Amino acid sequence: MSEGYFHRLQQETPTRLWINNPTLAEADLAIAAGAISCTTNPAYSARIIKMEPERAARAIQAAIKESSDDQRAADIAQQRIVKEILEKFLPLYNRAPGLQGLVSIQGNPHLDEDPAHIVDEAFRFRKIAPNFITKIPCTAAGLKAFEQLIPGNMPIIATEVFALAQASEVCELYQRVSKKCGKHPPFYVTHISGIFDECLAKTAEREGIRVSPEALAQAGCILARRQYAMMKQRGYNITLMGGGARGTHHFTEMVGGALHVTINWSTADEIIKANPPITSRIDAVPSEAIVDELCDKLPDFRAAYRDDGLTIEEFGHFAPLQFFRNMFVKGWDTLADAVREQRSKVLATTA
Numbered sequence: 001m002s003e004g005y006f007h008r009l010q011q012e013t014p015t016r017l018w019i020n021n022p023t024l025a026e027a028d029l030a031i032a033a034g035a036i037s038c039t040t041n042p043a044y045s046a047r048i049i050k051m052e053p054e055r056a057a058r059a060i061q062a063a064i065k066e067s068s069d070d071q072r073a074a075d076i077a078q079q080r081i082v083k084e085i086l087e088k089f090l091p092l093y094n095r096a097p098g099l100q101g102l103v104s105i106q107g108n109p110h111l112d113e114d115p116a117h118i119v120d121e122a123f124r125f126r127k128i129a130p131n132f133i134t135k136i137p138c139t140a141a142g143l144k145a146f147e148q149l150i151p152g153n154m155p156i157i158a159t160e161v162f163a164l165a166q167a168s169e170v171c172e173l174y175q176r177v178s179k180k181c182g183k184h185p186p187f188y189v190t191h192i193s194g195i196f197d198e199c200l201a202k203t204a205e206r207e208g209i210r211v212s213p214e215a216l217a218q219a220g221c222i223l224a225r226r227q228y229a230m231m232k233q234r235g236y237n238i239t240l241m242g243g244g245a246r247g248t249h250h251f252t253e254m255v256g257g258a259l260h261v262t263i264n265w266s267t268a269d270e271i272i273k274a275n276p277p278i279t280s281r282i283d284a285v286p287s288e289a290i291v292d293e294l295c296d297k298l299p300d301f302r303a304a305y306r307d308d309g310l311t312i313e314e315f316g317h318f319a320p321l322q323f324f325r326n327m328f329v330k331g332w333d334t335l336a337d338a339v340r341e342q343r344s345k346v347l348a349t350t351a
Contacts, residue, residue, distance in 0.1 A: 005275050006034030006268070012278045015255050018241070018262035023051050026265035027088045033272060036100040038089055039135065039157070039243070039262040042109045043331020045078050049338055056081065056338070064343045073343075074336045075108060079128060086129040093131035098186050104157050106135035109328040113316065115144035122149055133186065135159050137325070138166045139316035146173055151181040157188045157241060162196050162320040163304035167227045169312060171236045188239045188260065191227050192324060193220030194246030199320040200298055215293045220244075221253040222286045222294075223304055228257050230307070244324065248274070256280025 006017045018037045019030035021044045030038070049056040056077075063077035086103045093101025105128075107121045118141065122134040133155040136142045142158065149156060158170045167189050178184045197220045204211045228240045242254050242261035248271050251261050255278065294301040300319050303309035310318060 004033055005272050005278075008278055009255065010034055013256055013280065014258040015282075016260045017251075017268065018260055019268065020243070020262045020264050021047050022085065022265055023048065024055070024084060024088070027085055030265055030268060031088065031092065033268060035268070036092065037102040037133075037260070038085055039104045040082050040085065041104075041106045041135070041159075041331075042078075042328035043334075045074075045081050045338075046331035046334035048081050049334065055084070057342070060335075060339055060342050061346075064339060064346065070336055070339050070343065071108065071110075073339045074332065077335060077339060078107070079105065079125065083128050086131055090129060090131050097130070098155065101131045102133040102155060102186070103129075103131055104133045104135040106159065106328075109325055109332055112137050112139065112325070113141045115141045115148075118142065118145040119148045122154055123152070126154065133157055133188075137316070137321070138170050138189070139321070140312050141316070143170065143173055143312065146170065147177055150174065150177045150185060150187075151183055153183045153185045155186040157190065159190045159243070160192060160321050160324055161190045161227075162192055162223075162318060162324075163310050163315075164223065164227055164230060164307050165303075165310040166315050167191070168230065168307055169315075171231060171234070171238055174238060175236060184237065186239075187237075188241040189227075189231070190241045190243045191220070191224040192244035192320070193224045193242055194250045195244035195324045195327075196220040196223065196304070196320050198246055199323040200294075200301060202323075203298065203300065203319070209297050211297050212290075212293060215290045217249075218286060218290055219294055219298075219301055220250065222291065223301075224254060225282060225284065225286075226305065228254075228259060228282060232258075252276065252279070253281045253284070255282065257282035 017035045018039055019035040020039045059077040059080035063073040066076050067073045082105050089101040089103050105125045111117045118136055126132050135157040136145055137160040138158045161167050170189055174187050200219055201216050224242055240259040245263045245267055251263050254261050
């Protein structure tokens with residue numbers, strides 16, 4: 001394992017691996033393979049209900065004892081489930097606080113438009129473990145929350161970033177607020193490449209738009225590289241994080257940059273088994289024909305590609321972001337349903 005792909009990656013490049021939504025066993029495997037940190041999202045518990053039902057049941061049973069409100073109990077259960085992963089990564093954090101060993105929690109997606117709730121949630125979650133990092137959508141509400149969290153020295157992942165305008169806006173906000181308050185917490189700005197590709201493909205199919213498979217496969221990586229170049233050119237003290245992978249290329253096409261990419265263990269394992277050469281791809285230039293095709297045929301790509309393609313008010317309504325958030329809502333609702341079901345069973349046995 002010490003000579004595996006991701007260990008070689010660390011030796012030869014500044015690109016780093018995070019693992020996304022792991023089981024306990026996957027977390028161990030990822031750390032051994034070279035993962036430095038971990039992301040989870042609102043659909044995490046739904047995956048654990050399926051993959052580790054006993055672990056999920058323990059968390060849910062404890063949560064319903066703490067709260068009579070199902071949504072609040074779901075929130076508590078999610079925290080309990082993620083806490084076990086925080087503990088897995090804590091030794092890495094202790095070796096380099098703030099630089100590795102971080103584990104994100106992203107809360108109830110039904111409340112993503114409430115800045116006050118987002119801020120309160122982040123500070124509550126920070127009490128769970130020192131290696132917690134908050135994960136918040138880059139929307140109008142999220143931007144308001146960032147303005148309050150940065151002065152609190154809160155480590156942050158700005159997530160659900162699909163457009164250059166989102167990245168530009170949140171990077172400028174971080175620079176402005178951190179300069180004013182004197183706090184410079186770790187700050188990551190995502191680009192959700194694979195989900196973006198998936199959303200574009202579904203749009204093209206639904207609307208009968210003929211787009212070459214080659215163009216659809218490159219769209220997310222083209223935007224991620226464009227975002228990385230913009231951040232590097234402007235000198236932001238911020239790290240790009242790739243996310244939402246739907247294939248190994250959503251990792252390997254980012255190699256070479258001073259950036260981090262979070263992927264599921266199944267994708268990481270596929271890369272490890274293939275063990276490809278470490279090839280820098282971050283500065284690869286897309287063909288003008290591919291970019292022109294995507295811009296001409298797909299308005300969502302065109303809006304994402306332009307620096308001024310979206311207004312702040314449009315961030316939360318952008319189709320790819322809504323497509324991604326719907327996945328989170330579905331996952332969160334699965335957890336809430338499990339909470340209600342478990343509570344009903346408890347009430348039935350005590351009636």
